[in-house]
Amino acid sequence: MTSTTTRDRYRPRLHYTPARNWINDPNGLVFHRGVYHLFYQHNPFGTDWGNMSWGHATSPDLQSWTEQPVAIRCDESESIFSGSAVVDESNTSGLGDGVAPPMVAVYTSAYGPSSPRPGVQAQSLAYSLDEGQTWTKYAGNPVLDRGSANFRDPKVFRYEGPAGAYWVMVAVEAEEQRVLLYKSANLIDWEFLSDFRMAAPGIGVWECPDLFELPVDGEPGRTAWVLVVSTNPGGVAGGSGTRYFLGEFDGVRFAEIPGSRSWLDWGRDYYAAVSFNGLPAPDAGPARRVMIGWMNNWDYAAATPTDAWRSAMSLPRELALRNLDGRLRLIQRPIVPPSSDPTQAPRVVLPRGEACRVRVGALPGGSFGVRFGSGDGDAAILAVDAAAREVRLDRTSSGLVDFHEGFASVERAPLDTVDGRVELDVFIDACSLEVFVQGGLATITDLVFPRGEQLEIEVFADSEATVDVFEVGRL
Incomplete structure (x- = not known):
């Protein structure tokens, strides 16, 4: 990651990039047993988009990263599109072995022409019993299929609140610019909850949703929910971009606070940002939220002047909510080594x-x-x-x-x-x-x-x- 040869003159020192080949969306961000796991969209065979699989890197501190073997590979029937990962501590899925809780990846199967579902995007599972080093695809995939060509990017988290305790999936019907919410007791059987869309949709597709709770002004008893959606095109600076909505989530439906929406980043090169699952809560309130985005733009991502590798991840950012002059604002603070x-x-x-x-x-x-x-x-x-x-x-x-x-x-x-x-x-x-x-x-x-x-x-x-x-x- 720190080569300074002429061929590698633009390889970053602070930001994660693999040794070779293409990357885009961060996937499956999860913290488990003191290790941060960063999975990501990856082409194991070249520097252009294609052959989508899940790459994998780990870190003890969000600052130094070690590239791991490719985690979940594409095959003749499916590409492995974006998604998320959770640690199923109670083995609700039944995918554990009785010794270690399974790490479960929930990803979009983008089915190819040779599959029984050509052109369909549906949600599937893979699981690991060795801390994310090797993965097995669930035999009953897909676990959620709407028969849609643009149903993708599931972010799954554990909800515990007035409505009960269960897994929640936040996904998108991308071309409809619609967020869909589902619930499950076991990560396998999913029930529709609700949807969310803007009253006046813009251009482009919606991708890579995330939904999480944050304390307001650091007070655990006073919270709001953040819904993050990436859009391409239609970003604030042109091309792809990432926006957020603030509101309330009752375990079934997300209700936006009027006037609370804004852009997560005002630049050209911050997209598909998602947060880590599994981070501990500082007190009795919601868990910490640390987010990483893809540092590129779909307008020109395939043309950037790098050689053996293409694209990098952003700095990790810790998120908070602050009440400023009567309006809730999202705060982002970078996680970096001391200067x-x-x-x-x-x-x-x-x-x-x-x-x-x-x-x-x-x-x-x-x-x-x-x-x-x-x-x-x-x-x-x-x-x-x-x-x-x-x-x-x-x-x-x-x-x-x-x-x-x-x-x-x-x-x-x-x-x-x-x-x-x-x-x-x-x-x-x-x-x-x-x-x-x-x-x-x-x-x-x-x-x-x-x-x-x-x-x-x-x-x-x-x-x-x-x-x-x-x-x-x-x-």
Whole structure:
């Protein structure tokens, strides 16, 4: 993951990517016995989309990842599309061996022409009795079949509340832009609960739903539910993107809080984000929520200028809900190693490929920002416009941009002044920028492919802006 050869010049240091071949959606994120398991859409045979299978990586800390053998492979009859994984502690499925609880993957079978269900997408199971190292497909697959060509991406979680205790599946009828909810006592037999859709649907398909509960302002007794849906096309910055809705879930139906919906990320390259199952609760409230997304965009994902591998995952982000001026807001905080040797000079030059963190703080007024250059005149520009109340990330001259006509772009995120200040937290890796605005009230994630051999980081400000914090630390 840290090669710096010419052929691998854009391989990230902080972000997970496999040694070879294509990846997209994170799947089956689950924490079990001190290990974080990241499964993901993977082509074991090439750098283009196809032969969809589940790749697998593990981590003790969400920072260092070890690639594991391919977990669930496609075959002649089905591709293994997106889904989720749970640990069936009580063996409700009967798939355990009486010794270890089974890890159960719930995935979409995308049936091919040679199968008995050509063109159908249905939900299937696979299970592991050795901590996710080897998998067996359930003999009775599929376990949920609507006869649909676009019924996919099941996220399963354990619900325990006033309506009872059971498994809940959140899936989509993608082209109908509709979220479907089901329940099951055993992960095998599923009963329809309800559906959710917007009153005025937009363009594109809905994919990769997630539904979870979070405390408000850290108070376990005061909670709301978050429904996450990815859409392609129709993203806020163009192409694919991920949005969220806040509301209540009573075990049967999700009811949106009016005016609560927003975008999970305002950049071009954050899609199919889902959260980990199995994380412990900090107190008596809901479990922690840590989310990872696919760091790419379907508009140009097949054309990005990498060689043996293609695409990476985002930084893990811990989620929280905050009441700000009477409105609930979703907060995202990155999980990263501590930075070392922080520098506070207004201009810092590092060798290209370094991973680092940049912190900027300022009093509102005027405009200011950071230039991320590459030593050859190219630069990505991050700018705060206090008058327009927005943060802009301009990658139109950031390096290699002409590999696809849709890549060069300017992203915009809303700016809320908090406690009379503006604060930015930026994480730079070999081919990406992840910007956290105002402690994670908004984020911008963009790929960049600099051409030069240096990383030049420089702050700028007009006469009306007062920048009082500028710090660069290596990661």
